[in-house]
Amino acid sequence: MDSTSPKENRMGMREVVIKALLVDPSNNSPVVLLKDRKSQKALPIWIGDAEAISIAFGLQNEDFPRPLTHALMKEMLEDLRASVERVVIKEVKDGTYFASIFVKDAGGGLLEFDARPSDSLALSLRAGCPIFIADSVFDAAAIESPFAEEDEFQEFVEEDLDLREFRRRRGDSTAKNN
Numbered sequence: 001m002d003s004t005s006p007k008e009n010r011m012g013m014r015e016v017v018i019k020a021l022l023v024d025p026s027n028n029s030p031v032v033l034l035k036d037r038k039s040q041k042a043l044p045i046w047i048g049d050a051e052a053i054s055i056a057f058g059l060q061n062e063d064f065p066r067p068l069t070h071a072l073m074k075e076m077l078e079d080l081r082a083s084v085e086r087v088v089i090k091e092v093k094d095g096t097y098f099a100s101i102f103v104k105d106a107g108g109g110l111l112e113f114d115a116r117p118s119d120s121l122a123l124s125l126r127a128g129c130p131i132f133i134a135d136s137v138f139d140a141a142a143i144e145s146p147f148a149e150e151d152e153f154q155e156f157v158e159e160d161l162d163l164r165e166f167r168r169r170r171g172d173s174t175a176k177n178n
Contacts, residue, residue: 013088013132016043018121021056032121034089034133041142043133045089045097051118058125070122077127081106084127087120090134092141 019035019042030052035042047055054070057063063071077083082105091098099120101113115123124131 012135014038014135014138016131016133016138018055018059018125018131021052021059032118034121034131036138036142040144041138042144043089043138043142045117047118047121051116051122054122055118055125058122068122070119070126073123074126077103084123084129085110086130086132087115087117087124088132088134089117089120089137092137097137 015037016034020033022031031044033042054068085102089099097117099117101115103111
């Protein structure tokens with residue numbers, strides 16, 4: 001945890017949004033696709049199953065009967081009168097991404113917490129905070145987005161994103177076939 005001034009320089013960063021949660025057919029691993037708000041480029045990041053489940057539920061504004069870790073984190077921060085200001089994917093080393101979660105405490109101070117990108121993204125969905133990626137990270141690994149039109153992507157998320165695959169992989173006995 002680091003204390004960071006509220007006026008931290010965000011130059012050299014770009015804002016992204018979570019555009020898709022997919023399964024890589026070559027290895028059945030979940031992949032989150034982060035799209036640059038100002039271009040058609042996107043950054044794919046392979047993530048773990050548990051984080052994929054949390055991100056999937058966050059994308060569809062669904063909750064488990066008991067809070068998942070990221071929902072619990074948000075509730076704890078709110079009870080402490082703190083809030084997630086933003087998450088930043090700041091570095092990649094040997095194929096591993098590194099991120100920070102920036103939290104404003106009750107006194108107005110800004111704290112930086114080292115975190116995995118997948119946890120940062122899952123928490124950002126619940127907190128409603130912006131997601132940033134360092135330009136150097138984005139430029140090194142971005143691809144052209146497979147979704148040329150925003151409407152095409154929105155339709156995919158609303159109608160075709162199927163949580164059953166994530167539930168099945170997790171072994172969730174509450175998975176329904178609908």
